[in-house]
Amino acid sequence: MIERKRYVTMKGHRGGLAVYVNERCSVDEFLDDLELTLADKSVENGRAVPITFFFGRRYVDEGVVTAVESIVARHDSFSFNGYDSECLTKDEAKALYGERTFHYFGGTARSGHVVDVEGSIVVIGDINPGAVVHATGSIYCLGALRGTVHAGKGGNQQAVIAASILQPKWISISDFVYEDPDDAPVKALEMGCAFVGDTGVEFSRLQTVPLARMDQFAIDSERG
Numbered sequence: 001m002i003e004r005k006r007y008v009t010m011k012g013h014r015g016g017l018a019v020y021v022n023e024r025c026s027v028d029e030f031l032d033d034l035e036l037t038l039a040d041k042s043v044e045n046g047r048a049v050p051i052t053f054f055f056g057r058r059y060v061d062e063g064v065v066t067a068v069e070s071i072v073a074r075h076d077s078f079s080f081n082g083y084d085s086e087c088l089t090k091d092e093a094k095a096l097y098g099e100r101t102f103h104y105f106g107g108t109a110r111s112g113h114v115v116d117v118e119g120s121i122v123v124i125g126d127i128n129p130g131a132v133v134h135a136t137g138s139i140y141c142l143g144a145l146r147g148t149v150h151a152g153k154g155g156n157q158q159a160v161i162a163a164s165i166l167q168p169k170w171i172s173i174s175d176f177v178y179e180d181p182d183d184a185p186v187k188a189l190e191m192g193c194a195f196v197g198d199t200g201v202e203f204s205r206l207q208t209v210p211l212a213r214m215d216q217f218a219i220d221s222e223r224g
Contacts, residue, residue: 004033004036005029005033006022006033006037007021007022007025007029007030007033007034008020008021008022008030008033008034008037010037010041015050015052015081016049016050016051016052016081017049017050017051017052017078018051018052018053018054019034019037019051019052019053019054020054020056021034021053021054021055021056021058023055023056023057023058027064027067031067031068031071034068034071035071035074038071038072038074038075038077038078039075041077041078042075042076042077042078043077047077048076048077048078048079049077049078049079050078050079050080050081051072051078051079051080051081052081052082052083052084053068053082053083053084054083054084054085055083055084055085055086055087056085056086057085057086057087058085058087059085059087059089060083060085060087065083068080068083101117101118101119101120101137102119102120102121102122102137103117103119103120103121103122103135104121104122104124105121105122105123105124105125105133106124106125107124107125108125108126108127108128108143109123109125109126109127109128109131109133109147110128110130110131111128111129111130111131111147112130112131113130113131113132114131114132114134115131115132115133115134116133116134116135117134117135117136117137118135118136118137119135119136119137120135120137120138120139120140120159121133121135121137121138121139121140122140122141122142123139123140123141123142123143123145124142124143125141125142125143126141126143126144126145126146127141127143127144127145127146127147127149127163128146128147129146129147129169130147130148131147131148132147132148132149133147133148133149133150134149134150134153135150135151135152135153135159136152136153136154136156136159137151137152137156137159138151138152138159138160138161138162139151139159139160139161139162140161140162140163141161141162141163141164141166142163142164143163143164143165144163144164144165144167145161145163145165145166145167145168146165146167146168146169147168147169148168148169148170148171149161149168149170149171149172150171150172150173151172151173151174151194152173152174152196153174154174155174155175156174157173157174157176157196158196159173159174159195159196160173160193160194160195161173161193161194161195162192162193162194162206163192164190164191165188165189165190165192166186166188166189166190166192166193166194166203167186167187167188167189168186168194171186171194171201172201173194173195173196173201174196176196176200176201177200177201178194178200178201186203189203189205190205191205191206191207192204192205192206193205193206
């Protein structure tokens with residue numbers, strides 16, 4: 001007798017059963033094998049054992065989930081307990097990784113330039129007065145920052161703004177906008193950094209920025 005080819009692997013654990021689905025077989029192949037496997041393992045008058053399915057890098061749509069649920073429902077010994085898949089749709093990937101993207105802008109952002117990105121950005125040049133840079137993450141300027149900048153757009157209070165010369169015309173992080181009580185322009189700060197502190201947007205030299213904020217640069221760099 002020829003042994004049938006297996007496309008699902010069943011393993012027991014404390015919370016029930018885990019079924020691992022072959023990533024390369026067709027949907028019909030693993031559904032047929034699942035039906036036969038559950039029939040072999042069924043026990044009459046037994047307690048329904050919850051099954052969690054693991055699809056690996058296989059894309060799972062609603063139709064596949066419905067088919068799996070239907071097969072499990074036909075066997076009283078088992079119950080469907082959900083599934084896990086490492087595969088994301090394009091929209092899911094954008095939603096999950098959009099804020100984690102690292103962008104680069106080469107050259108000087110001049111008056112009239114508007115740069116708006118999801119994620120963090122490094123400007124390899126100056127940000128001149130009249131230029132606008134928005135980011136959902138952090139903003140790093142390797143030159144002089146004298147334009148309008150808004151980091152953490154969308155509510156990210158961990159974002160930072162750093163520049164070789166930090167003297168923004170207008171600056172905001174998350175929902176916090178820096179407003180000088182004397183309505184005076186921001187003083188130029190060499191190797192400066194802005195971050196959200198106890199009083200709102202605060203400025204400091206990079207050497208004295210709280211460690212938690214300095215770590216954000218490392219996190220952003222890893223994402224790049």
